[in-house]
């Protein structure tokens with residue numbers, strides 16, 4: 056099949072590479088000539104495990120091309136996949152300008168029957184809008200279809216090659232058949248439905264996962280007050296197959312380019328049809344506060360942070376990605392600086408992208424995890440990179456000016472901490488002070 060992917064961001068690039076891995080000819084189009092140049096030179100412009108070798112092998116076999124020429128890519132394609140961004144507008148609604156511009160450009164290049172599908176996360180009704188835009192410029196036959204994407208950053212290649220399910224929203228049997236044929240090598244779990252339901256499945260899935268996270272974070276906050284351990288609670292809950300074990304990791308809340316954006320967009324979508332989505336509003340509110348638990352714990356440990364040096368492990372919104380969009384670290388660091396702290400930071404992959412988004416003279420950009428700990432009066436773990444999870448805690452303790460460890464992702468066990476003199480502040484689990492090993496005055 057000849058496929059043209061419009062928008063070579065995270066989703067466009069990963070899906071383009073994976074479709075070519077199945078033997079399809081794929082042209083990835085982007086407006087950004089700099090990005091296309093990097094890709095043509097065989098380099099992946101984002102950090103995503105497993106993507107580079109797949110890109111190299113498919114490009115070498117001539118199945119994968121990168122271009123800024125939408126007209127040529129569309130003219131050659133049987134299937135066009137729109138994967139441009141749908142960032143939030145100030146009121147939370149998804150900004151449709153990139154989708155609309157892409158639809159116009161596609162319309163102008165149409166030269167025969169094609170299926171145009173939208174992979175971007177878009178409000179219900181968007182595919183109909185795309186159909187209308189194309190129809191004003193092109194009078195031939197074509198179909199539109201919704202093809203929501205469920206990949207996660209950091210495991211995007213695996214998620215795409217082995218998805219839990221594929222959802223296809225199609226208005227014609229012909230379009231549904233073409234998309235089924237394309238995806239059957241990935242999985243047999245293919246849900247074919249109407250376009251509006253497919254658009255809704257995407258928002259509902261992200262909103263539900265975000266709800267699970269905010270739910271367990273609230274349980275964690277209560278655990279702290281009643282002396283229970285949220286890890287035990289989540290384990291006990293998750294074994295019930297009706298609940299499921301995933302997305303029950305308490306911590307500092309969800310970040311990233313999707314959950315924060317999509318939950319707010321769904322609240323707006325509901326609002327536009329005069330429905331007050333109270334539950335989802337609470338999910339967003341809980342998430343907004345959860346990150347500041349790190350600061351509460353710092354105050355508990357240090358009284359105040361003014362003039363103190365605070366170490367930060369992890370800037371990206373989750374491990375295995377350099378993406379810092381809506382990362383909890385942004386607001387935590389901003390608040391620490393506002394309160395007069397000096398901050399030392401390190402992230403294995405996210406330093407550059409973070410610095411492009413946020414820089415301040417009070418930040419020291421460290422080259423290694425232990426440099427952050429050295430001389431800091433507390434260390435806060437904000438992203439569970441394996442490099443932090445496997446750190447030598449005795450070395451951490453020795454490096455710190457005060458032995459305070461705030462674990463925003465609950466990565467250490469009490470057994471590990473017990474052997475150290477660290478004062479340990481996890482989320483939703485008992486604070487541990489090994490008082491026999493250091494004097495109370497230090498903390």
Ligand SMILES: NC(=O)C1=CN([C@@H]2O[C@H](COP(=O)(O)OP(=O)(O)OC[C@H]3O[C@@H](n4cnc5c(N)ncnc54)[C@H](O)[C@@H]3O)[C@@H](O)[C@H]2O)C=CC1
Nearest residue numbers: 062063064065066085086138139140141153157175176204
């Ligand atoms: N990032 C993720 O993990 C996931 C994202 N999504 C959804 O997929 C969509 C895309 O997300 P990302 O890949 O993260 O976006 P992104 O912002 O990384 O990439 C979008 C790309 O589209 C390009 N673009 C914009 N207009 C264009 C046009 N007219 N022609 C050609 N290129 C154009 C931009 O230059 C940019 O490179 C969004 O709706 C998002 O919600 C869905 C699942 C996962």
Ligand SMILES: O=C(O)[C@H]1O[C@H](OP(=O)(O)OP(=O)(O)OC[C@H]2O[C@@H](n3ccc(=O)[nH]c3=O)[C@H](O)[C@@H]2O)[C@H](O)[C@@H](O)[C@@H]1O
Nearest residue numbers: 204205206207208302303304306308309310311313372373
């Ligand atoms: O629409 C999207 O863009 C994507 O959004 C999420 O994927 P992603 O944001 O890449 O990453 P997740 O693994 O879902 O994590 C999101 C955030 O939730 C947090 N999280 C996740 C799980 C958990 O148990 N607890 C928790 O705090 C993570 O730390 C991270 O900040 C969804 O998982 C994907 O299915 C979806 O395609």
